[in-house]
Amino acid sequence: MARLEILNPVARTVEHSVKPASRLSTLEGATIGLYWNMKAGGDCALDRTEALLREKFAGTKFRRYTGSVGWLMRHCTAEDADRIAAEVDAVVGTTAD
Numbered sequence: 001m002a003r004l005e006i007l008n009p010v011a012r013t014v015e016h017s018v019k020p021a022s023r024l025s026t027l028e029g030a031t032i033g034l035y036w037n038m039k040a041g042g043d044c045a046l047d048r049t050e051a052l053l054r055e056k057f058a059g060t061k062f063r064r065y066t067g068s069v070g071w072l073m074r075h076c077t078a079e080d081a082d083r084i085a086a087e088v089d090a091v092v093g094t095t096a097d
Contacts (some may be wrong), residue, residue: 033088042094
């Protein structure tokens with residue numbers, strides 16, 4: 001006799017949480033990463049963020065980043081995140097949604 005197995009096509013939810021990094025006491029002299037996932041307008045928001053932070057915190061340096069996966073929208077891999085974390089003191093990211 002034939003057997004028919006019915007499966008639920010809905011994937012199980014994967015939950016992942018990361019403990020937030022501790023806050024810096026100041027941004028003066030810090031190196032700030034500016035991460036953009038290539039969505040429209042995110043670069044403009046980061047330009048403005050950089051201008052305001054540069055004006056408020058003396059000696060602040062900035063580095064720009066995009067993810068290494070994707071074409072129209074660039075995703076940040078775990079390796080990207082580790083590399084960025086090793087190069088900067090803090091990160092501001094935009095999605096422009």
